Amino acid sequence: MNPVPSADFATRAGQAIGDTRLQTALGRVTAVFGSRRTAAFASLPDADGVRDAARAARLTAVTHLAEYLERFESALTANGARVYWAETTADANAIVADIATRRGCTRAVKSKSMVSEETHLNAALEAAGVTPIETDLGEYIVQLADDRPSHIIAPIIHLTRQDVGRVMEQRLRVPYTDDTQQLAATARVRLRGEFLRADMGISGANFGVADTGTIVLVTNEGNGRMVTTMPRVHVVLMGIEKLIGTLDELDACLKVLARSGTGQQLTVYTTMINGPRRAGDADGPEELHVVLLDNGRSRIRGGDTAEILGCIRCGACLNVCPVYRNIGGHAYGDTYPGPVGAVVTPGLRGLEPWRELPHASSLCGACRDVCPVRLDIPRMLLALRRDVADAGLQPRSLAAAMKLFAWTASRPRVYRGVSRLARAWLRTRARNGWIRALPGAAAGWTQSRDLPMPAARTFQEQWKARRS
């Protein structure tokens, strides 16, 4: 079952805007990431060329996705990995749980994986008798607090260090502290034990290289390396869209990923995984299982928003989005927040329950400007808005109003008469050139903005006067 939103978007957004702590945190994180990103790209020679190369790598893979997947699968198999295909989130979870059961695994350490959030893998593992432990510091705290991540690369920006201190005090029974270094040290000690004890490691993938069957993971903390090195079984859960062709292309993609995400040249650990440990290897997992998840991606590929499958999940569009900056990640209601989420979520989960998300944008275009692979998110949001209207999913009042407008606009005489009347009426409501409130059905429009006073004469009247 795909999840549906918990409340309507306006309610969720309203709650976020009223949360002053969240507002402070959002202001800080989006500003810091934004300026770091700018500085990081300034240090990249021919940054535009590298972005074009990364875009070409990702969109070429999306264009020929079926063929890339087959190449990827055969390279993985030749490398000694086992490949699984999952159509739905339930299938993916069942496959992972089944691997755990068959291989006798009971404790799974996880490095950050958005796809496992998408499938709600943790709950499925627990139901199968496997204890999942998140090991990214932010995700670990999310798990302890029974919370949800609110940013793609900084999952707990909505929490203060005091919040984190209280969560650890309650859940780990350690003395309260709000010292960041000590909190991280506590997590290190706890999770170190889990890394050494776990019999299964579960990761996502930042990229899959089709030619070589390479899984690429980037992390800063080192948990990604732990998860893929220490337990005897490693399971990769990834979306089918995360492919590129070659190691050469990987170079360009890595150059833009960290710069866009955190403003680093490169994340601390870039791990390329080509299979289970080789004969004679000193360490590493004995088995590598790769689960490829569709869950709506093939449907997205068939429509006008297929370009979104080129997303590399850097989070840059979140940080520049005037909507995300005001409402944060939770208000989007699902795994992927921000502009990318507004396109991806209706595609993955279905348009009907998520029809409000394509409207959660001012179409300012900041996301398109900042995107390392130059995805035209505003174009895709418009395509989705069109789909919402075509499917008759827009509010009834809006549909009726648009129908009335279409009727009027296609009858010049009526249009002229109505616009003259409307203009005269609107001008009576204006003070100092602005209309601050409208009655009835139009009240919603002026609730959060002012309408400029219409000109004394309509465009058609002015045009006629000028021509005569």
Add this chain to the structure above:
Amino acid sequence: MEGTAIVSDARSRILARLRAAQRTGYVPAVQAVRPAGDGASNVRTTDASGSTATRHLLARFLDELTALGVEHHVEPDAEAVRARVRTIVGGDAVFRWHPASLPYGVGELFAAATDESSPREAQAAAACGITGCDAAIAETGSLALISGRGKPRAASLLPPTHVALVTPDQLRATMGEFFRERAAEIAAAANCTFVTGPSRTADIELTLTLGVHGPGRVVVIVGP
């Protein structure tokens, strides 16, 4: 096996859906491009002939290490390298690569140290990991580590301090250059990891914390 049948069914259904989707869906046309100067025109490409090129690469590598907060030492001879390692290690427990995989005779200094054949508890208890590397990337200050016999991955991961030994001939300008030169070797190995600075996180209030899971202290020693 029933499970296998279901799985392979999913495979053919997903691929069939994608093939149909590839005929109808819209993806903007793109042209394959190669960035000017390999996207790294500020790092001179390795020139096999000259020591000037090596000096230039080394200078850039050390600059990047400084920016990343990696301690680094350039030593004139193998004896100085060994002395430097001894100073850093002090009396700490060592987890090291096999002596044959470590340059400058450093492995022989710690003959009885924990290695790949030691129990995991001993590996986890070591305070200092000593490794070589397969390349040092000047542009980003990264150490490339290709997995293999005698080169436990955990030695650069479990101990709180990681000491990495670099020989000047291992310096490469960019990751791209390393990929092109060593593609076959990388593809044949189970794992290739680039280490770029100490383990870090900023998950709590964007406050930088080092060493959250991997080593919080990385020391690079470049010998002759």
